[in-house]
Amino acid sequence: MVDEVIDKAVSLMRTVKKCMTFFVLIAMYIVVGISIFELTIALYADIFDSAGGLMHVEIDQLLKIFGFFFIILIGFELIETIEMYFKENVIHAEIILLVAVIAVSRKVILLDLEKYEPLAIIGLGLIIIALGGCYALIKVSYRGKNL
Secondary structure, three states, X not given: OXXXXXXXXXHHHHHHHHHHHHHHHHHHHHHHXXXXXXHHHHHHHHHEOOOOOOEOOOHHHHHHHXXXXXXXXHHHXXXXXHHHHHXXXXXXXXXXXXXXXXXXXXXXXXXXXXHOOHHHHHHHXXXXXXXXXXXXXXXXXXXXXXX
16 A cells, blocks of 8 residues: 555656656757847847948957857757656766866857966866766777677
């Protein structure tokens, strides 16, 4: 009797968790879709001059655009993570590390070296090394399983 109640409660919690995961997935699709729309508007506004239709892009505008692209890539990777969790009920560490690598890459590309202390830049370098090492270890462990 008690086991049946526990089994029903666990089953209900799994169903609720799947519903919440589905809601998060839909919300991520909406956010990424809106971000792509905003990127399109920003590209048009930054690249074309309203007066003559000529291209004029300054370096700070390019950095802003590249940052926007990286944010959208992070969104895509998060969507893939949520989809994998929804399908397999497992979080894949490789995908999470890819999201982190993309986020750190975005930071490095947009980094203004004059704004940060040398210790912060060293810390960012250590984060990059750690993420690269983790990703390499995961790839090696997957390669070992596939042999």
